[in-house]
Amino acid sequence: MNRFDYVRAGSVAEAVAAAAEPGAAYLAAGTNLLDLMKGNIARPGRLVDVTHLPGLDRIEHLPGGGVRIGALVRNSDLAYDPDFARTHPAVAEALLSGASAQLRNAATVAGNLLQRTRCPYFYDPASACNKRDPGAGCDARSGETRLHAVLGWSEHCIATHPSDFCVPLVSLDAVVEIEGKAGARDVPLEALYRLPDSRPDRETVLAPGDLIVALRLPPEAAGFAAHSRYLKVRDRTSYAFAVVSAAASLRFEGGRIGEARVALGGVALKPWRARATEAVLAGAEPNERSFGEAADATLADAHPSGDNAYKIELARRLIVRALTLAAAGTPERMPALPASAFSGDALHA
């Protein structure tokens, strides 16, 4: 590990000023960053520790129904907040399906949003990676690609975003509050991330020094609480990144779907909002046929980036399953294996 300066910021303004320097990085729990530093993938010259910033560790239920989550709220604290889990069950389920209990206890909300891809070629300093080294090429392209992207990828990068948490969040129109050199601004979570295009090194719209101070869910998000699920297919029962995951939230009007919110994880370099799916479902009857058509609408855009065509069919089936489970209703209690194919739910309506 290289030598670096360590700055413990006392205020948001101090943090922003300290992190605006080239080569600086924010440090919260460090569950991803420290591994990257040990592997020599990240070599920040300065770490700005934000864990002691006051007031960023609160979950506020806003008048009018929204929720504001401080950037330093721990993943498990949010998932186990009873009010939050009741109003945003798919988000809680996604949180609890990620990483391990130890990591969830440490990892922060904002850190989760900004975790880096798990593409093995990104983690291997000897491999060419446009994300690490712009213009170097992408060794993943003709390498081991079973877990790579099928949506939104480019010839420059086929990596995926690893977060579970972000998948229901983008579907529910979450917004991040950012403090930067130019002051405060709000950015929709979906717009925080960039697709790789020709510059996969530019992962977000954040500028140097920008600090996420909170995450906000609008009041409408809680309107899906009765029919909201997250489902994650993975290579082992726990402690594995998603092969593909799906968040599905429904609001019924009469016997029909009034509004649907759907997003996919593990398929693209950002949590993938399935707007085409949502459009098909608006006003539709909830059944296997409409769910299938809705899934097809999003996956029509999908293309394998290598040996991963199976992900397209898997994502299709997963959207159908997640919609089926959401339509059946949010379970009264969090399943013992959250978001798992083995959560105990009946598989078909």
Place this chain on the structure above:
Amino acid sequence: MPDIAYEQARHGSSIGQPLTRRDGFLKVTGAATYAADNRPEGLLHAVVAVSRIARGRVASLDVAAAKAHSGVVEVMTGTNAPRLAQDPDAKHNPFMFRLDLLQNDRVRYAHQPIAVVIAETLEAATEGAELLAPRYEVDPPQIGLDAGEPQEPEGVGAGDKAIVSRGDVEAGLDQAERRVETTYETAAQYHNALEPHAIVAQWDGDRLIVDTPSQGLAMAKMRLAGLFGLDPKSILVRSPYLGGGFGSKGFLSGPQVLGVMAAKLVGRPVKLVLRREQMFGPVGHRAETRQTLRLGTDASGALTALDHHTLTATSRFDEFYEPASAISRYLYAAPAVSTRHSGVRVDTGTPLFMRAPGEASGSVALEGAIDEMAEACGLDPLEFRLRNYAESEPISGRPFSSKALRECYAQGAARFGWDKRGPVPRSMRDSAGRLIGYGMGTALFPALMMQAEARAEIRADGTGTVALGAHDMGQGAWTALAQIAADGLGIDLDRLDFQSGTSDLPNAGIAGGSAHTATAGTAIHSAAAAVLAQLADLATNDERSPLYGAGNAGVYARGGRLVRRDDEGRSEAFSEILNRAGRTSVSAQGQGAPDPASREAYAMHAHGAVFAEVSIDPDLGQIRVTRLVGAFAAGRVVNPRLVTSQYYGGMIWGVSFALHEKAVVDPRSGRVMNANLGEYHVPVNADVPSIDAILVDEHDPHVNPLGIKGVGEIGITGTAGAIANAVYHATGIRVRKTPITLDQLLG
């Protein structure tokens, strides 16, 4: 569970008891000192820099930059590394594996050590290793079974013949009513014991002390003596605790020797611990296999022929071939059996022994092929196996020294509820709609004996000592061997001083081949018997003793006393015998070794039957093992708690083998792309099902005086095949490639 009363009557109070680990308290409180916990005065930290290429040479290293880094003391490279007394590529016997010890600049595999940075702190050494910024001359590597250079090995595994056959397999296949030809592939797996290879090395002139995990203390000492030109007596290897071995610590690995070289170079004690990703290269692995089996059966479902061919990989520079076909030499009856191995040379580290080397990989393929043939015959898989039950060893024709496999089948099937298995694949579902599958596999591992020595002593205060350089990898040798020692000496465990785990004690051989308890236990038993014989001599020839005239064979030891067989009311304490004779102690040496006559006359194996239930999402393909039942017969059970743990551990590795474990190697670079425990999957707790291990009674009068067969490796055999067969039964999809992953089940 064994009959405790019977065991006590036959042996004493210890063998057969489910004692907890004697070192358990030390381990859970952190008081047990593993190798890397040692911090001698003046200790420096060494970090290995490893190659990013798989073939070529190191063109340059920026040694100056590394040495300029604050805290770095020295950089050891091919230029300044101590020259060795013996070429590390010399191979005087098949168990000398070639090591990369910075004697030149060549690179033979990815993650090969290319330099060692020695510093005052671990952090400085780590950064120093980064600063070396190696440049290479790269030769394109050959990776994978299809790319390597073909080889026809003479020997496989630990020196078994590559080809062993009996009868005319082609004729047997021609005559068969039904034939199955099928090919299975198993992935490369890398050793990842919780404790990585680590060493603390200290030189004092020509005397060398090393703390390092070892499954073969005496071999480690001899290897160091050879490489450094030392008198073995001047080397002390200490290895009281290991955080897992599984075969990876049977031979000293290159990085361990580099730690000794680093200490020599800087003249101070050095600690070197491999980083997790560095385990994927220089410490051995289980090579991938491609196994093709051809089976024929007659109208009754009896095998007419069995041909098992394995293609596997070894390194370009050394020999170790996974002996996967060997299991077909032992398991199912057939008039014609052929077992063959071919190899390819690839640019990886040399594969080595990994828990059930050969048997684990071979069992998956064999049990899968047997399942396929059972289905072709329209027979239940258990019924098919019973129809092809070997009453004598298939190829050698020798009788088995003992074989309680029928009982394993019966008890396992009953506990599992095998009779509830639907005969048609994809016919069972749970209430939620998930596919349920039942599968089974036969487990087998040879009952080997190695060579070991032990020393035993009884003192005038009635206490005893047993000492030998045995190895506790976590399997419980400190406990099980002490139980054998206590009973051997006829004293209670709390009167026994059991010394083990260092190379200055009698040579207990190697903890491998599931033979350590049997071999070291026999040495202990024999040493203890010799001590008791001396005590009996003293007593029965002394007319002042109540044992006078009973003769050596007329007494036995129990509870610190010799007791007359003809009158159990007459006995004498060891202390009285020794004190009266004016002796402070009696001591003796004993040996454990295979008995050539019985080995010639009998085939010796442990057997078992494993039954698996899986649950599979019919749409998403995700797999979960929900139940495992294994019934194993392995002779005498020294400690049922520890034996059960061994079976659990083996069966969990079977889950790993079937569903999880795979080194993903990029064929262009030869690098393992998932060299970390986040992405190199092994089962987590949520993947470990309800496991039942049944200890089936088995008495073996031939295998060794104690009747012990090994239990360390058999659990992985049978299990992976049972799971793969259950996946087929659940889905109707036969996946012939492990690990089985969900994308293969999407249909």
